Amino acid sequence: MSFRFASPRGPATLSVTEVGPNKVAYTVQTGSGQSRGGATGPGQGCVTVLRVNGSGNSCGPLGEAARPSPQPDAVVIQAATGQDGTAILHLVSR
Structure with missing residues (x-):
């Protein structure tokens, strides 16, 4: 499954590459690069932030974190596994 969207770096495509019980993985493709993220296990997640000057990933336990907050001049992608799988x-x- 893929989604196209506008990012600070131009057109981008988010592709969900794996989904299963307690598992999710994705790839984000922009004109100038690619980022990957994924989570395995209950309550785990990855966040990718796309900005004009680059992107960054962070993965680990989400704890009580919910939906990510908007950031100025950025697109934030979060893939997570819920406590219920x-x-x-x-x-x-x-």
Whole structure:
């Protein structure tokens, strides 16, 4: 499953590459690069932030974290596994 969207770096595509019980993985392709993220296990997640000057990933336990907050001039992508084994994907822009 793929989603196209506008990012600070131009057109981008978010592709969900794996979904299963307690597992989710994705790839983000922009004209100038690619980022990957994924989570395995209950309550785990990855966040990718796309900005004009680059991108960054962070993965680990989410704890009580919910949907990511919008950031100025950025697109934030969060893929997480719920405590009940579901996969959750958020795409947030400002």
